[in-house]
Amino acid sequence: MVIDIDNVTKSFRVGSGFFLQGRKKIFALDEVSFHLRENEILGIVGESGSGKTTVARCILALTGIDEGRIEIHGDDIQSASRQKRRELRNHFAIVFQDPAANLNPRQRVKNSIMRPLILKGVSQKEANKKAVEAMEKVKLDARYLQSFPHELSGGQQQRIAIARALVLEPDVMILDEPTSALDISVQAQILNLLLDLQEEMKMSYIIITHDLNVIRYVCDRVVVMYMGRVVEIASMKEIDENPRHPYTRMLLESSPVLDPRDRENRDIQEIGEAKYIYNPTSCNLVGRCPHESDICSQARPPLEEVQDDHFVACFLQK
C-alpha cells in the first residue's frame, strides 16, 4: 500500500465577529478512510465543498489534521519530524487545477522545472538535463524552457506543471482537477499523456475531480465523497454498473450524456439543494435522499464492505 488514510478528521473554525470567531466548526474531512495501492489510478469525486482538495493537502501535510493517521509507505506523515516529512514529501508530486496559477509568473519555465531538483540537491547541470528530458516526456519542444508562463497556452502550462512534477520521479502524483480548466480536446490530450506516463514510469495517481467523464476514462478505483465523508469506494466498473449509494447514483445521473439519442432514457430525480449543516447524529444526505427512512436521521451510516472491495456508507445497503 502506498498511502493509507485511516479515519482522518479535519475541521476548520469559522465565524465572523469578535465574539463569534472560531465558535463554529466546519468539517472538511469527517472520518475519511481509504488507501492507494501500487500502480493504481484512484479517483476522488464529489461536488464542490466535499473535501476533495483538503484530502490532497492533508496527504502532503500542507495542513494539519484533527484526528486519524495518514501513512505513506507505513510512515505517518502528519506526526513525522520536519526532516522525515521532507523525505516523505519526495514521494509525491502535485499538480493543481488552474494552469495559470501552477507556475510562478516571474520565473522562466526552466527555473520552475529545475527548482524541485535543486532543492533536492541535484547539481545545476544535471537538473538542466532532467528538465529537457521531462519536456520530451510531456511532448513539448525544449525551446519553451526559456518562456515565461504567460507566453504559453493553458494546455502547454499544464504540460509544464506535469513536467515539473515528473522530474522528481515520484511514486505518487496527486492531480487536483488536472483538466477542468482546459477545453475538451486539450483535456483528452492531457489525460492520454497522463495515462502513458503512468504506464511508463510505474506511478500511482490520485485524481481529484468533479468530472465523472474524466474518472471513467482513467481511473481504476473511485472514492465518492459528500460533505467531507466517504460515501462509496469501489472499482470504476462497479461504480458505473452497480452504484450502491444513493448519492453516487445522483452523481452519475447528473453527469451529461454524450449521445443525444440516449438522453431521453434518462431518469433524472429531482434533488434538493445540499444543506451544509453539520449534524453528528444523522446521515448527511437526509433531506436530499429519495430513499430516506427513519434510521437515516437517527444515526450516521458507517462505511462498510458490502461486497468484495466495494464499500458503502448507507443503511439501506445492508
Add this chain to the structure above:
Amino acid sequence: MNEILYIYKKNRYLRMGTIMVGFLVLVAIFAHVIAPFDYDEANRDVRLEPPSSDHWFGTDEFGRDVFSRVLYGSRIALRVAILGVSIQVLIGVTLGLISGYFGRVTDQIVSFLADLTWSLPPIIMSMAVISIIGKGLDNTIIAISVVSWAQYARVVRAKTSSLKNMAFVETALAYNESHPSILFRYILPNTIPSIIVLVSLSIPNTIMSTTALSFLGLGAQPPSPDWGLALSSSILYLLNAPWLAVFPGIALVYTVFAFNLLGEGLRDLLDPRLRAR
C-alpha cells in the same frame, strides 16, 4: 524594444512623466555646471534685485543668486525622494510581507500599527518624531518615512495574502521550499510591480511633507538651498521681492507634478487594478 516604444506612444502620462523627471535628474546632476553662482555665494551689492540678465531669477536678501539656489535645491529634492522612499519601502515591504504571509497575531499587530500611523496627520506625527531625534534634513526625512510606511505595508500585505494561496506557492511548499525562500523567490517578485507604482506615487507626498517641515524650520537649515526653506524665508519680502517665493515654488510644483505623472503612467502600465483607489 518595439514594445517599449509602443507603450510610450500610447501612454501619455508615462511619456510626459519620464521626460519631466529625467530633466529634473539631469539638472540635479549638472547643477554645479549649469549654475552661474555657488548656492551660498553672497554679494552685498545686489541684494533683493529683481530678475535680470545677470540673475535670471533675481537675488535674495543676502545677494545670493536665486536661479543657482533653485538648481541646487533639486539635489535636495531628489535626496529626499531617494532616501525617504528607501526607508518607507524597507519598513513597509518587510512588515507587509511578514504580516501577509504569516497572518494571525503578527498580521493583527502590523495592521494595527499601520492603521494607527495612518489615522494621525503625518506632519504632526513627524513633528513628534523630530522632537525626539532632533531637527535637520536627514532627520526630517527619517521622521516622514517612519510615519508613512503604512501604504506600502497595506498593499504588500494584501498582495502577499492572496499570493500565498496560489497553486504555485502550495506546490513549492509540497516540494519542500523553505518559508524565506517562498517569500523571496515566489511572493516578493510578484509584488514588485505594485511597489514600483507606489514608489513613484509616494515620492511627491514625501517631498511635500519634507518641504512643509523645512518651511516650519524643522528640516533643512540655512544656508541650505532647500525650496521649503527658501519659501519660508521669502515671507518677509513677499510684497517687495515676490521672485523669492515664486521660483522655488514653481520648482516644487514642477517636481511634484513630474513624479505624479510618472506614477500615474506607471500605474496604468503595471497595475491597472490600483486605478480604482
